[in-house]
Amino acid sequence: MLTRPPRRMPNKRTPARKKKPIPAAETVSENWQGWIRQVMDFLMLERGLSDNTIQAYRRDLLQFAAAVGGKSPGMLTRSDIVEHLMNLRDEALTPTSVARKLAAIKVLCKYLLTEGKITKDPAAGIDSPRLLKSLPDLLSVEEVEQLLKGASGSRGGKKLRDRAMLELMYATGLRVSEVAGLKVSDLNAEAGFLRCIGKGSKERLVPVGRTALEWVEKYLAKRPSPGEVANRIFLNRFGKPISRQGIWMAIKQAAKTAGIRKTVKPHTLRHSFATHLLERGADLRVVQELLGHASIATTQIYTHVDRARLKAIHARFHPRG
Numbered sequence: 001m002l003t004r005p006p007r008r009m010p011n012k013r014t015p016a017r018k019k020k021p022i023p024a025a026e027t028v029s030e031n032w033q034g035w036i037r038q039v040m041d042f043l044m045l046e047r048g049l050s051d052n053t054i055q056a057y058r059r060d061l062l063q064f065a066a067a068v069g070g071k072s073p074g075m076l077t078r079s080d081i082v083e084h085l086m087n088l089r090d091e092a093l094t095p096t097s098v099a100r101k102l103a104a105i106k107v108l109c110k111y112l113l114t115e116g117k118i119t120k121d122p123a124a125g126i127d128s129p130r131l132l133k134s135l136p137d138l139l140s141v142e143e144v145e146q147l148l149k150g151a152s153g154s155r156g157g158k159k160l161r162d163r164a165m166l167e168l169m170y171a172t173g174l175r176v177s178e179v180a181g182l183k184v185s186d187l188n189a190e191a192g193f194l195r196c197i198g199k200g201s202k203e204r205l206v207p208v209g210r211t212a213l214e215w216v217e218k219y220l221a222k223r224p225s226p227g228e229v230a231n232r233i234f235l236n237r238f239g240k241p242i243s244r245q246g247i248w249m250a251i252k253q254a255a256k257t258a259g260i261r262k263t264v265k266p267h268t269l270r271h272s273f274a275t276h277l278l279e280r281g282a283d284l285r286v287v288q289e290l291l292g293h294a295s296i297a298t299t300q301i302y303t304h305v306d307r308a309r310l311k312a313i314h315a316r317f318h319p320r321g
Contacts, residue, residue: 032065035073039111040225053176073112078122079104085126091108096127102128102299139272143260144170147269151250162250164212165234165242166218166269171212172196173291176180176266183218183231189213198292200282206290252266274302 030038040058043049049057067084068076081102088098102123109123122222139147148170151162169179186195192213193205216233223235232241248266255264262268274287288299 016247028065036061057104060101074117076122100127137268151254158217164215167212167215169269171209172206173270176247182233
């Protein structure tokens with residue numbers, strides 16, 4: 001855990017610590033840019049991270065490089081990293097954001113160590129900020145039904161696409177980026193499965209229910225000609241592949257039409273998919289496979305259930321219930 005000494009009230013002898021502005025990434029030297037490019041290539045080729053993650057790490061490392069000024073990568077110290085993290089905290093960044101930026105710095109330091117640029121890892125032993133593990137936003141089964149009906153009531157000619165898209169998201173638990181990238185060739189309606197390319201370019205097969213398949217087939221039969229769009233399933237009004245932002249707007253509109261007051265995001269359907277499966281007795285390992293989680297620890301956040309259900313299960317199955 002990264003800690004700092006207790007602050008004292010400022011006085012003549014102990015002036016208050018001044019915030020240091022975080023420099024812009026444009027001040028980064030060619031030397032730093034070269035090393036950062038190498039790290040990004042390593043993350044893409046060796047780790048197989050998604051493009052979004054790689055770009056986020058790139059921004060974080062450019063920011064860090066600018067913050068350490070003219071110091072070369074081979075001269076980094078633990079103090080440089082700690083000072084940068086403290087400045088980030090002073091800028092009121094969330095613990096999650098600080099943790100991600102530290103993760104990027106640790107990857108850089110390990111790469112420099114492997115390449116012989118440094119002889120000691122300056123980031124070793126620096127722990128990430130403590131994160132509060134909040135439960136995901138969820139919809140009940142009834143609220144999901146309302147949301148899906150709300151998608152059918154969207155304005156314009158998008159209602160069929162939006163209903164098919166949301167039905168598929170709830171039926172499969174796909175990430176929004178995975179939905180945006182789906183191709184017609186990924187869907188095997190006869191077998192009731194779809195092929196999905198998830199984080200780290202990992203492929204998985206996900207079963208699709210009959211209801212979702214029917215809506216998708218209705219949409220595919222009536223959608224405009226896709227043209228040269230790599231055979232994508234879901235298109236925007238211009239006939240091009242729908243973006244993640246387009247999916248978010250479709251869900252937001254559906255929630256508004258349905259009169260749902262909760263904050264509904266693309267991930268809300270994924271969270272609801274996993275929780276509803278577990279509540280009905282699905283095995284945690286199976287849900288992990290369906291979601292494409294690399295670690296079972298990530299899936300365990302969905303194991304929460306309300307107290308009333310726990311009490312009902314106890315009363316039903318315990319001999320003294």
